[in-house]
Amino acid sequence: ACHLSAFARDTLLECGGFREGFDGAQDFDLILRVTDALEDRQIGHIPSILYHWRVHPGSCAGQVGAKKGVEEASRRALADHLSRCGRGDEICGAGMNNFFRLGRPLPEKAPQASVVLLARPGVTVSPVLRQTLEELAALWPCEILWQPVDISIDEPSLAPFADWKALPPATNWAGGCNAAVRAASGELVLFLDAALVPLPGCRPEQLLIQAMRDDVAVVGGVIYRDGGLWNAGLVPGASGLPFAFMRGLQVDLMRHVAWGQLMLTRSCIAAPMECMAFRRDLYLDRNGFNVNFGTLSGADFCLGAARRRLKTLASPWAQWGLPGEHAEDALAVRTQIAIQEGSGTQCGTLRAAETRESYIAYQQILQRFKDRWGDDIRRSPVRNRQLGAAFDNGWRLPL
Structure with missing residues (x-):
């Protein structure tokens, strides 16, 4: 949250206004207390540039954490919020001053999950991915399904490890996803590109926890390639097509450009098809992916869920590298x-x-997608009309 905010006066009086002892994080503490009792529909965001933030020596605008005690005050405000809401989340530093990730506790009885590894020809599973899946299995009851894609259905299907179940090959990615979900036995499903390499701090069980929420359809991760951001969730463009949020942004520039957005759980219009978690019954109820939309079949699925007022989230707990x-x-x-x-x-x-x-x-395919979803994308609350990304600009954001 930023400083410029508007509140109903009665609401501010009821919650006690600004509190002493939270210097540098007073607005954060206030907004947490105000929103504790609100629903999403009672919080609005105006996607316009309403003011500019001056920079002076010691200003947070020049350097996050410039004010002493801000991180400690923010952490206390967040801890108070969790206590008021009766939540036992773990407050974890996000590697940047004044930003935190919330690690949700495991459910008392976790439902069975099916992890589907979608494998293109010649893919090699990294030892780190194997270890991450073993750690997940120690926390969560799950099966590992090996789904070859983009090859002839006559090819033999062999899983790289004996404890993984091999499924018949599929000629395309979306079709392989559909076949794998039908073969899965878990209540939850996690799609992963078999080529993904987990980055430090990757905790896929957090995606499964979020996917259990009644108001959520899909939870995706954040993917990097060649030292830059590849896919942190799709966002709506002015033309009626989605594009990958800040694709190509180099990692060493993120502190100056992204301002911690990639460290927070965010709403988006579609999750990366290489990493997405969801409830199996929801997927089957929507008849899975529409293979006629190709690489946009995941976006088609997420937008269909949005019409039913279900969210798609991008989670910072699933950070991956994608080689090759x-x-x-x-x-x-x-x-x-x-x-x-x-x-x-x-x-x-x-x-x-x-x-x-x-x-x-x-x-x-693009035209069919725009005909079906163009109006939804242009009206999406996730869209900021100040950012005119479009095809002729390579879907880049003008920074």
Whole structure:
């Protein structure tokens, strides 16, 4: 929360206004006390630039944590909030001054979970991922399902470890997801790209805990590639298409640009298909992923849930690295070739003809998606109309 806020006067009087002993975090403490008794619909956000924050020596605008005691005051305000709400969350530092992650306690009786590893040809499971899944199994009753994707259904299906269950291969990612959920026995399902490498502090059980909430449909993680952000959840663009939040932002710039947003659980319109947790009955009730939307099938699923007033969250507790080439890279290369080699009246090579066909098919997918969800995306409360990301700007945010 930032300083510029408006409250009903009676509400401020009822909660006691600003409290002494919280210097540097008075507004944070106040907002926590005010929102304790409110529902989401009673809190509004105006997506406009209403003021600019001056910077002077010792100002938090110049350096978070510049004021002494801010972190301690913030932690006490958060602890009081959890106590008032009867919650036993663990307050964890997020690696940046004055930002915290809340580790939710494990349920007394955790429901069975199915972890689905979606494996493209040639993928190798990292030892760190194997260890993370073993640690998850020690905390949570779960099965590990190995789902090969993007290969012929005639290929043999073998899991890399004997205690993992191999499923029949699927010719595409969305179809493999659907088949795996039908074969799963857990009440909760966690999709993971088998190529993912967990980063320090990755705790996937926190995604499962959030996915149990009645007001949540999907919980996703945060994925990095080549020293930069790859996917921290999709956000709505002005054209009616989603784009990956701050994709390409280098890790060493995040302290100056992201301001801790990636350290907090945030609302988004879709979670990364490489890491998403949900309730199995909800998935089956929605008939799973629509394979006709290709790489946007996950966004289609999340937006359908949003129409039922269910949230999609991006969680900082699931931080992953994604090595090697990605399917979206290959699609971008094919698209670029189609534009360059297929710009004339005739295609010079069979390769150009194939890529032109792929490009046209992809554009048709985008148009079908916009026809179905464009208005929802443009009206989304997650969208900030001050940020004009669009296709012709590479879906980048003007910073």
